[in-house]
Amino acid sequence: MAAFSYTFQRVVDLKGSEKTQAEWMLSSAIGDLTAEELSLALLRAKKQDWEEKLQEAAQISVPLSELQVIQQYLDYLVACIKSKLKDVLHAQNAVEQSRLKLSDKMKDEKVWLKAKDHARDRFQYALQIKEQNELDELASVRFMIPTP
Numbered sequence: 001m002a003a004f005s006y007t008f009q010r011v012v013d014l015k016g017s018e019k020t021q022a023e024w025m026l027s028s029a030i031g032d033l034t035a036e037e038l039s040l041a042l043l044r045a046k047k048q049d050w051e052e053k054l055q056e057a058a059q060i061s062v063p064l065s066e067l068q069v070i071q072q073y074l075d076y077l078v079a080c081i082k083s084k085l086k087d088v089l090h091a092q093n094a095v096e097q098s099r100l101k102l103s104d105k106m107k108d109e110k111v112w113l114k115a116k117d118h119a120r121d122r123f124q125y126a127l128q129i130k131e132q133n134e135l136d137e138l139a140s141v142r143f144m145i146p147t148p
Contacts, residue, residue, distance in 0.1 A: 004123050006116050015109040022105040026098040033091040040084045047077040 006012065054070045 002127065004120050006119055008112070008115070012109075012112045012116055015105070015112045019102070019105040019109045022098070022102040026095070026102050029091070029095045029098040033088070033095050036084065036088045036091045040081065040088055043077060043081050043084055047074065047081065050074050050077060 050070060050073060054067065054074065057067055057070060
């Protein structure tokens with residue numbers, strides 16, 4: 001019995017490796033997004049702490065210059081948070097793009113795997129026809145030979 005050999009197997013393998021690479025890229029993009037979100041959360045927590053320090057300093061007698069320094073640092077943290085929000089948005093877009101690419105790669109691979117399955121089915125059908133013809137020929141030869 002002949003073994004099935006798909007002529008486009010290298011293409012199927014290539015599509016599989018492209019899908020795997022797209023999965024890695026998505027994983028990396030999700031990791032970057034998580035890191036950006038964590039960094040943003042830390043900045044917000046730091047801002048909250050410094051706002052509390054400003055409130056406490058305003059409650060007690062603290063020189064105005066010290067209050068101004070705290071306020072300047074809070075302004076700096078607000079600017080950092082705005083910048084980090086842009087970074088998070090960029091990371092979210094990167095994740096979405098990676099998801100779309102992975103989806104395309106998965107569809108591509110599925111098309112080629114289906115084509116391979118159809119080719120295997122055609123091969124098996126042709127093989128069954130050939131075997132059936134051989135059996136039919138064998139039966140007809142036996143029928144033609146007279147029995148002694």
